Amino acid sequence: xxxxxxxxxxxxxxKMMLIRAFEEKAEELYMKNLVHGTMHLSVGEEAxxxxxxxxxxxxxxxxxxxxxxxxxxxxxxxxxxxxxxFLGKETGxxxxxxxxxxxxxxxxxxxxxxxxxxxxxxxGTGAALxxxxxxKKQIVLSIFGDGASxxxxxxxxxxxxxxxxxxxxYLCENNMYAMSASVKRFVATNDIVDKANAxxxxxxxxxxMDVIAVYEVVKEAAERARNGEGPTLIEAKTYRYKGxxxxxxxxYRTKEEIEEWKKKDPINTFVEKLKVSQELNxxxxxxxxxxxSKIIEDGVKFAIESPxxxxxxIFDYVxxxxxDER
Amino acid sequence: MSVITYKEAIKxxxxxxxxxxxxxxxxxxxxxxxxxxxxxxxxxxDEFGPERIIETPMSEAAFTGVAVGAAMLGMKPVLExxxxxxxxxxAEQIVNQAAKIRFMTGGQVKVPLVIRAPQGSGTGAAAxxxxxxxxxxxxxxxxxxxxxxxxxxxxxxxxxxxxxxxxVLFLEHKLLYSLKGEVPESDYRVPIGKSKVVREGNDITIVxxxxxxxxxxxxxxxxxxxxxxxxxxxxxxxxPLDLQPIINSVKxxxxxxVVYEGCRTGGIGGEIIFRIAESEAFFYLDAxxxxxxxxxxxxxxxxxxxxxxxxxxxxxxxxxxxxxKGVKNx
Numbered sequence: 001x002x003x004x005x006x007x008x009x010x011x012x013x014x015k016m017m018l019i020r021a022f023e024e025k026a027e028e029l030y031m032k033n034l035v036h037g038t039m040h041l042s043v044g045e046e047a048x049x050x051x052x053x054x055x056x057x058x059x060x061x062x063x064x065x066x067x068x069x070x071x072x073x074x075x076x077x078x079x080x081x082x083x084x085x086f087l088g089k090e091t092g093x094x095x096x097x098x099x100x101x102x103x104x105x106x107x108x109x110x111x112x113x114x115x116x117x118x119x120x121x122x123x124g125t126g127a128a129l130x131x132x133x134x135x136k137k138q139i140v141l142s143i144f145g146d147g148a149s150x151x152x153x154x155x156x157x158x159x160x161x162x163x164x165x166x167x168x169x170y171l172c173e174n175n176m177y178a179m180s181a182s183v184k185r186f187v188a189t190n191d192i193v194d195k196a197n198a199x200x201x202x203x204x205x206x207x208x209m210d211v212i213a214v215y216e217v218v219k220e221a222a223e224r225a226r227n228g229e230g231p232t233l234i235e236a237k238t239y240r241y242k243g244x245x246x247x248x249x250x251x252y253r254t255k256e257e258i259e260e261w262k263k264k265d266p267i268n269t270f271v272e273k274l275k276v277s278q279e280l281n282x283x284x285x286x287x288x289x290x291x292x293s294k295i296i297e298d299g300v301k302f303a304i305e306s307p308x309x310x311x312x313x314i315f316d317y318v319x320x321x322x323x324d325e326r
Numbered sequence: 327m328s329v330i331t332y333k334e335a336i337k338x339x340x341x342x343x344x345x346x347x348x349x350x351x352x353x354x355x356x357x358x359x360x361x362x363x364x365x366x367x368x369x370x371x372d373e374f375g376p377e378r379i380i381e382t383p384m385s386e387a388a389f390t391g392v393a394v395g396a397a398m399l400g401m402k403p404v405l406e407x408x409x410x411x412x413x414x415x416x417a418e419q420i421v422n423q424a425a426k427i428r429f430m431t432g433g434q435v436k437v438p439l440v441i442r443a444p445q446g447s448g449t450g451a452a453a454x455x456x457x458x459x460x461x462x463x464x465x466x467x468x469x470x471x472x473x474x475x476x477x478x479x480x481x482x483x484x485x486x487x488x489x490x491x492x493x494v495l496f497l498e499h500k501l502l503y504s505l506k507g508e509v510p511e512s513d514y515r516v517p518i519g520k521s522k523v524v525r526e527g528n529d530i531t532i533v534x535x536x537x538x539x540x541x542x543x544x545x546x547x548x549x550x551x552x553x554x555x556x557x558x559x560x561x562x563x564x565x566p567l568d569l570q571p572i573i574n575s576v577k578x579x580x581x582x583x584v585v586y587e588g589c590r591t592g593g594i595g596g597e598i599i600f601r602i603a604e605s606e607a608f609f610y611l612d613a614x615x616x617x618x619x620x621x622x623x624x625x626x627x628x629x630x631x632x633x634x635x636x637x638x639x640x641x642x643x644x645x646x647x648x649x650x651k652g653v654k655n656x
Contacts, residue, residue, distance in 0.1 A: 061399075095432030102430040111398060112431060116422050122388040123423060126395020126403075133351065133377065133401060153418075156388030163383070317433035318467050320491030 004212070006279040010288070012054055012211050013274065016046040016267050017292045019070040022079050023242075025296050026069070026086060026100075030246060034304075036088050039100045040067040044241040047266030048173045049074040051214025052141060052236070055222055061109045061131075062141045063124035065173070066101045067240075068113030071143055075110045077103070079295055083303035091306040097317065117178075118144060118151030121170070125157040128168035128225075139167040139225040141218070147178025149192045161231040162199045169221040170233045173208065175240040180252035196233035208238030209264040238266075327510055333503040335477035336366050336442070339484035340404060342513070344374055347402065350488060351378040353393055354406030354442075355386075363408045364444055364503055386415035390441070394424045394493075397439040402488060410445035410459045410497060417462075424493040425468030436491040440484070446499040446537055446587060447636050453624035456632075458588035460535065460564050463495055464597060470518055471564040473497040475539035477507035479562055482516025490518060497564075499537045521568040523575065527555035530646055531575040534585040535561055535594055538637060542585050545642035556646060564594060569601050576607035581649055582615045587636045590619030613652060618645050 023041045030039060042049065049070030053062065064071040072082060077093070085092025086100050093103050104112035111127060114120040124142030131138050148154055149172055161168050172192050176183055189195060196203025202224070206217045214236055221232035239261035243250055250258075274280035330338070344350045352367060352374075358381045361368030371379045382389040386407060393403040407413055413420070424437045447456040463471055470492055474480040480498070487494040524539060525546050534542035539560035546556035557575050561567055576582050582602060584595040595617035602608065602615060620636040 063395075093432070094430060094434070097432050098430040104431045104434060106398075106431075106434045111395070112427065114423075116418060119391060119418055119423055122391025122419065123395035123398070125388070126392035126397075127399045128395075129380075129392055130396040130399035130401045133396070134399075153388045153391060156383070156385035157391070159383060160385060160388060160392060164380075317429045317431075319470075320428060320433075320436045320438075322491055 009274060009279060010284070012050050013267070013270055013280070014288050014292065015050045015074055016211065016270065017288060018079065018295060019046045019049060019073045020267060021292045021296045022073060022082065023069055025300060027242070029086070029300070034087060037099045038245045039086070040245050041242040042067045042070045042240065044261065044265070045173060045175055045208065045238045046070055047211035047270070048171070048208045048214055048236045048238050051211040052143070052171050052218040055215045055218035056141055057138065059109060060138050060141065060222070061111055061124070061127050062143060063111045063120035063127070064113040064143055065120065065145055065148070066113060066115055066117070067145065068103060069100070072103050072105070072110055072113070075105070076108045077105060077110070079299035080302040083299040084306045087303045087306070088308065089303055089306035090309040091302070096309045118148035118153045120144065121148060121157045122153050125161050125166060125168060128161065128166040129164065131167055132164070137226060139169065139222055141169050141171055141222070143171045143173055145178065146172060146174040146176065146183050146187065146192055147181065148172070149195060150178070150186060155198070158199045158201065158231065158233065162201050165228065165230040167225040167228070168231045169218060169225055170231060171218065172233065172235045173238060174235050175238050177240065177244070177252070179244045182252070191235055193233055193235035201231050201233060203233045203235070205235045205237065208236030209266045209269065211266055211270055327508045329506050330477055330509050331503065332477045332480050332498070332505045332507070333364065333366055335481035335509055336484055336498065337368070337370070339481045340367070341370060341373065343485060343488045344378060349400060349402040350404065351380060351401060352404050352406065353380040353382060353389060355382055355384060355408050357381055357406050362406055364500065367406070386412050387418060390416035390419035391423065393439055394419050394427070394437060397437045398427065398435050402438050404440045404442060404488060407441060407443040409455045410443035411454050411457050413443055413459055413462070416441070420463065420469065420493065420495070421466050425466050429468055437493050438491050439493045440487045440496050441493065442496045442498060444498045444500045446501060447625045447632055448501045450627060450629060450632065452627040456625035458536070458586070458620065460497055461588045461593045464565055464594065468493065470494045470566065471497065472518060472562060473499070473536040473564055474562060475499070475502065475536055475560050476505060477509050479516050481509055482514055483518065483562065486515045486518050494518070497536065501537055502540065505540065516562065519563045519566045519568050521559055521561045521571040523557060523571055524560050525556065525558040527557035528579055529555045529650060530581040530583060531557045531559060531572065531579045532583050532585060532642070532646070533559045533561065533572055533598055535564060536587060538585040538587055541637065541639050542642055544639045545646065548639070549643055549646060554646060554650060567597070567601070569605065572598065572602065573605050573607040576602060577610045580610050580612040582611070583618060583645060583649060584615070585618045585637050585642055587620050589622050590617065591622050593619050595619050613649055616645065616649055618642060
């Protein structure tokens with residue numbers, strides 16, 4: 001932990017706080033009936049998004065999931081454009097066409113959240129193939145959940161990444177439940193990372209509540225990928241405090257279990273560590289809180305004041321009108 | 327002009343585009359030294375090497391996604407699905423990803439992907455290797471579908487497909503691979519979204535896709551001996567459909583027959599008919615609009631049963647004669 005600068009660690013903290021504040025506000029907007037669709041909150045999982053994405057170079061790519069707000073913010077996403085997308089506005093990342101589940105920014109290297117569990121895994125693998133063919137130095141971080149590790153495309157993709165030695169890191173964000181399906185009931189192996197053995201690639205389990213631990217294992221895997229040493233499967237064990245989506249009544253787990261995980265809260269534990277190492281004091285922490293609140297406030301204001309897409313534009317973007325002579 | 331086969335035309339289009347554009351690459355099963363299940367890519371690995379002729383494990387679902395991801399990062403993959411029937415594996419990536427990513431992301435990215443897939447019956451390969459699949463993907467917005475019926479169109483349309491900025495499902499017909507036809511020596515394109523009147527006539531308009539265009543032409547030639555003049559239109563592109571030449575033709579002939587290989591229910595026939603019924607051509611009709619499609623059964627193995635499952639030349643001739651007779655009786 002000491003190798004990283006204090007500024008870097010404070011930035012990690014700030015991003016985790018921003019993710020949490022974004023999602024808490026998102027939920028509030030939903031409750032106020034300002035949101036047309038659903039949302040999948042990653043509250044409790046912030047250390048995975050921030051630890052992993054901070055271990056990448058700015059120009060590296062990620063593929064994300066339906067629970068992707070944190071990944072987007074960690075990759076540099078502007079919460080104004082995210083709130084705007086969430087509210088279906090023309091100013092949103094996807095011009096209001098995608099909503100929470102499809103937020104993407106090719107400029108930032110986020111190839112997209114994805115509404116189909118596991119489907120982004122081959123897409124990330126193909127992005128890695130393209131980077132290899134183009135002889136570029138970038139890599140891909142393919143993020144997916146425990147549920148996706150039971151889909152066929154997961155196995156097919158890891159197999160191809162290994163035989164083609166692709167510059168990719170597979171990060172399984174194991175939040176213990178695929179909707180209501182617990183990993184204990186639905187994953188045959190002890191750990192999801194055991195599946196790496198089937199492809200002869202390194203597999204690493206990491207505490208997904210510890211942002212520095214996540215950072216370190218992803219950094220190492222990213223370097224391997226960048227140096228032409230092929231793919232790695234990482235399993236970050238984390239926990240989703242909130243329900244799967246807004247229809248979730250939490251009937252499949254106990255309040256005690258949720259409270260137990262909250263004791264390991266990635267933000268609180270990191271704040272404590274930084275205070276112990278005297279890299280953070282109450283004053284700095286308070287100013288971070290204020291800064292984050294302001295960003296959130298501005299973001300919501302921007303989104304609410306933004307225009308709706310015009311109905312005249314309903315056919316836009318279905319097809320690329322020009323050919324592909326980039 | 328040189329006379330080449332449909333298979334050779336496809337291979338020429340692939341090789342010429344690969345020489346011209348370094349972003350173009352092929353990906354699929356057994357497309358290297360084996361040359362693909364139908365030999366379309368035979369020998370290409372010698373010229374382009376394994377870096378651009380990428381052979382995959384049997385993982386259609388994921389390698390279709392690999393092609394999508396590569397396309398998003400500026401490559402131009404041409405995917406070979408060994409038999410169009412296996413597109414069921416690829417459907418997730420085609421339907422939910424390739425066709426929608428541009429729209430869902432507000433136009434941030436293009437997915438210039440060509441999916442080549444040989445389809446159709448007549449080879450004794452039975453129900454899982456013989457389907458005509460054009461209707462499966464007809465109602466997927468964001469996707470284009472082309473189905474050439476001859477070497478000229480195959481080469482010209484494949485080049486246009488590779489140059490298109492959208493995912494294109496390029497449906498080849500297995501029985502057409504050995505069909506010969508004239509192809510210019512020069513570089514040319516056949517545009518996507520343009521129907522072609524392949525034979526002019528006055529008594530009836532036959533619209534026919536893929537191999538049925540070839541069979542309808544044959545039927546039209548034989549019917550000429552019986553003083554029946556058929557106009558034959560090959561849409562060439564299934565989606566987006568170029569309707570105007572069909573409307574113009576129906577206004578001239580006053581009769582329409584749509585011939586297609588896919589199962590009759592939910593096929594391209596219904597699609598063309600409803601558009602004609604909604605158009606000004608409706609007022610010119612002297613007979614009901616008819617379709618001749620495949621039977622609503624899986625393709626049988628037995629040679630005779632298989633032949634009866636989809637329209638043949640004599641079926642088309644008989645149907646035309648029935649339609650014309652019906653009008654006279656009426």
